[in-house]
Amino acid sequence: MELLRGFEATGEGHRIALPVSAQHLLAFLALHDGGVPRGAVAERLWPDCTQRRAAANLRTALYHARLRGRAIPVESPGQWLRLAPAVRVDLRYARRSARQVVAGLDRLPVSCDAIVDDLAAELLPGWEEEWLTLERERWDQLRLYALEGLAHQLCDAERYLSALQTALAAIAIDPVRETAHRIVVEVHLAEGNLASALRSYQHYRSFLQRELNVAPSPKMTGLVRNLQRM
Template sequence: MFWDGPGIELLRGFEATDAGGRVLLPVSAQHLLAFLALHDDGVQRASVAERLWPDSTQCRAAANLRAALYHARHAASAIPIETAGRWMRLSPAVRVDLREARRSARQVVAGLSQLPASCDELVDDLAAELLPGWEEEWLSLERERWDQLRLYALESLARQLCASERYLAALQTALAAIAIDPVRETAHRVVVEVHLAEGNIASALRSYQRYRSFLQRELNVAPSPKMTGLVRNLLRM
């Protein structure tokens, strides 16, 4: 989607943009903008400093925050950071791709009234990792939140596509969820359900057996009765 205003990209990698151009920032300013972009309602300055520089003293962390804020404002003046007393936040005028992806994911989970003609862009956004390559501790919980939301959204979308007999799109969507969490059973069940809906009995059975072997090898457990029930009659053939 084209956007000519200030923006922060968090999915697939960090990028700050304005008027279609990329803004180059030092690492500390990138971390500050990313952290604020993850907290829509703002956060206390002391909390920002503590989270971004957990190994520093309170005084040093505060100094690091002031320096990062200066660099962010100097290099990316078009991406406003609002401060009021002890609080700070990214201006609501800044587009954040993760916020839009979260909104779309929640709409999907709630049930779309009408499926778009193509779900490729939506699936691509839901399949995108949050700040890949970043190893900061403060990202762990945010990644978990995003992963759980996008998994539920992808699985829900796959079922909606299957119900609309858009089987290829349903399979690709379910496989995108499996790529995020190969152990999670729900998306594997969707794959089996899609094959059965198409009448591809052999494919359904093969998908089940592949997942069963994977679980046995990795965790020494079996699929749930709910999944086994999908192919119980096939296993007896």
């Protein structure tokens, strides 16, 4: 099952067509590895319905999920619901990879493109469900730290282009986040591209002033203080 870049359920090499309610149910369970009580599932997925209506909606969604998505079995031990452990969910693998990057890779792969692509992927884009808000924030924070950590490692290894592209992927997720912009400046400085470093700093300073009416931190400004005096 894929949750990154959009929802997709597949079985035996074929895409499984599911109604929206079943998609929401499977995605919700995929985000909670240990399972969730039935009542909590109904309440979270249908918060504006009465308890009876939410329970009925859950039964309908579960019926369609089991009827059409047999390759993605839903288990129901007692009053709990969970995906079968054998179901492969892309987000789980991406989270594991991100945590490994945050901890520091023992050895950088020849190409980090696949890692960066997964970390740059948004969780269920286009879905506006309230229960996704916290899960998106968790994923965003994890992948931001992973991208920044990877960019630092690439810079230390003098793989400057990859370091820049990785830092820019973090900026695309959170344009106001200073740490990612700071890495861009640091990479330019490490390469000896002083003008590029100063220009990146100035662009970020102008962006912050325009969007939030604040200035970069002293740590950020300190990177280019000597350049501004030249």
